[in-house]
Amino acid sequence: MKTRGTDVQDIVGPGRAVGIVGLGTVGEALLSMVAATGCPVVGVDNDPDVIARVEQRLKRNDTGETGESVSWTLSTDITALADVGVVVEAVAEDPGAKRDVLRRLRQACPPDTAIVTTASSLPLFPLSTAAGRPDRIAGLRLLRPPAIGRRAEVVRTSLTSDETADLAERLATAIGLECVVLGHRASGFAARLVHLYLNRAAAMVAEGFASPRDVDTAMRLGCGLPSGPLELIDELGVDEVHSRLESHWKRTGEEAFRPVPLLTSMLRRGTWGRKTGQGFHHYDDQSLPGERTPDERRRPDSPSSGEPVRQVGVFGSGTMARGIAEVCALSGLRTTLVARSTDKARSAAAAIEASLVKAVRRGRITPAQKKDALAALATVDDVSALSGCDLVIEAVAEDLQIKRGVFARLGEVCRPGAILATTTSSLSVAACTAPAGRPGETLGLHFFNPAPVMKLVELVRTPDTAAHVTAAGRAFCAGLGKVPVACQDRAGFIVNRLLFPYLNDALRLTDDAALDVVALDSAVERGFGYPMGPFTLLDAIGLDVSLAILERLHAEFPEAGCAPPAVLRELVGAGHLGRKAGRGLRRA
Incomplete structure (x- = not known):
């Protein structure tokens, strides 16, 4: 059976190696992927410290897919590439640096050597002429560092020979990449959007709003992203992210692109992410670029000092209230749902039972678990039924005055020491809960919809929330099988505060005549591995819902780029609300 290693050797020619310049x-990721096939590979970098670090990691993983020892050579001397069949240039995304390396490759490599440049934002034609062999150079466009199964685009100029383009595509496929079309303009727009999002995430950590671990967990679980923003910065390299942001800032003058001071200080300290072993997270020296982040994210939380929650109350009867009550009852907690009327209480009970029946049919729970959950659940219309609860969760409409009215009543009927929580997604937790008169015993528990399915809960602490209340809230979420992430009481919390400025940036791009909405969505999905591009996601959320959230965020953070653009207001005014209306930014 033919191995990928045999394929690579066939591509570069008998006895010849693949060269990688810039580790x-x-x-380094490309070098490790080629080495894993068993094909000889030569890596060159002008920094001896980089050579030493890469060599250390390769020695720990020096057996390829063929089961034989991998043949690799590392050097600071570009003449080590004197007999390679293909050389991949992977130096920093700087036109001067790339042109210099390509000129040197022209002198160091044989005339028949094919050159592949990883330039992703730079035009390929000027680079091909610098190489002096425009027919023998192709591009490999990557928006994320390469790894098995990730997507890349082979790019050619009008002078690139068919043989060279074919060789570049065969090599990319043989080492495990999937070749797709990303497009130069769409890729540029996609990188611009994502780098702005990364800069905001770094700012969130710098201001102490949330920890890197919680920010990353929130965005992975809340938005279904393959990695959190700080993990992505570490993966791309703090130096590369800083360079891209600074380049955009100097070219456009837009302050949103100015690298946050934290990134600048990390750059100066040399904590550049995975490649140096330390960035926003710590990385074991054995991990290679392109591999998943070490499971710091699964590290258990410190033991809780809060009192255990045994009896839960849920105030509300809508979708979110029913979902939370269902999850609590399934977890074995005595659960009381309070609705505004007897009819609403009965409807809530029927809806929860129907949901449990569906869960049994889908194999998510057993009939016995359904029976026990229904036995643990009571649905009533009398708020006094919450008097003995350890924790009461308000889940009514996202309206400040309605929520304040609920908490005024809860403050009267709930026992001393009971924890009172709001499920608000965009309002101030302190403002919602203040009428209860128990500032130390209140917090936010923002469940994501649908509550029985989504794992994430944003645990929001106000300046007055007691430490034992936060600890009890964290333990309660963990007991439900949820993953809590802690943050301060500011509009949007973690997910919405990062997601909606990113979506707003995408909407602003519609002013650019070069923008293709479909192509941008595709570039974000294919290049970064996101489940949806920004315009598809806006349609899925609803343009009216997005407009309302952006308005709230803009009121809280006037300088944060959340002012809704005219195009969004006009679309909503015209009834283009997204998927639910059958028309939005894209055709349904």
Whole structure:
């Protein structure tokens, strides 16, 4: 059976190696992918410290897919590439640096050597002429560092020979990449959007709003992203992210692109992410670029000092209230749902039972678990039924005055020491809960919809929330099988505060005549591995819902780029609300 290693050797020619110039995040990942096939590979970098670090990691993983020892050579001397069949240039995304390396490759490599450049944002034609062999150069466009199964685009100029383009595509496929079309303009727009999002995430950590671990967990679980923003910065390299942001900032003058001071200080300290072993997270020296982040994210939380929650109350009867009550009852907690009327209480009970029946049919729970959950659940219309609860969760409409009215009543009927929580997604937790008169015993528990399915809960602490209340809230969420992430009481919390400025940035791009909405969505999905592009996601959320959230965020953070653009207001005014209306930013 033919192995990928045999394929690579066939591509480069008998007895010849693949060369990699520049062993940063992208270069080292490519080198390890080629080495894993068993084909000889030569890596070159002008920094001896980089050579030493890469060599250390390769020695720990020096058996390829063929089961034989991998043949690799590392050097600071570009003449080590004197007999390679293909050389991949992977130096920093700087036109001067790339042109210099390509000129040197022209002198160091045989005339028949094919050259592949990883330039992703730079035009390929000027680079091909610098190489002096425009027919023998192709591009490999990557928006994330390469790894098995990730997507890349082979790019050619009008002068690239068919043989060279075919060789580049065969090599990419043989080492495990999937070749797709990303497009230069769409890729540029996609990188711009994502880098702005990364800069905001770094700012969130810098201001102490949430920890890197909680920010990353929130965005992975809340938005279904393959990695959190700080993990992505570490993966791309703090130096590369800083360079891209600074380049955009100097070219456009837009302050949103100015690298946050935290990134600048990390750059100066040399904590550049995975390639240096330390960035926003710590990385074992054995981990290679392109591999998943070490499971710091699964590290258990410190033991809780809060009192255990045994009896839960849910105030509300809508979708979110029913979902939370269902999850609590399934977890074995005595659960009381309070609705505004007897009819609403009965409807809530029927809806929860129907949901449990569906869960049994889908194999998510057993009939016995359904029976026990229904036995643990009571649905009533009398708020005094919450008097003995350890924790009461308000889940009514996202309206400040309605929520304040609920908490005024809860403050009267709930026992001393009971924890009172709001499920608000965009309002101030302190403002919602203040009428209860128990500032130390209140917090936010923002469940994501549908509550029985989504794992994430944003645990929001106000300046007055007692430490034992936060600890009890964290333990309660964990007991439900949820993953709590802690943050301060500011509009949008973690997910919405990062997601909606990103979506707003995408909407602003519609002013650019070069933008293709479909192509941008595709580039974000294919290049970064996101489940949806920004315009598809806006349609899924609802343009009216997005407009309302952006307005709230803009009121809280006037300088944060959340002012809704005219195009969004006009679309909503015209009834283009997204998927639910059958028309939005894209055709349904």
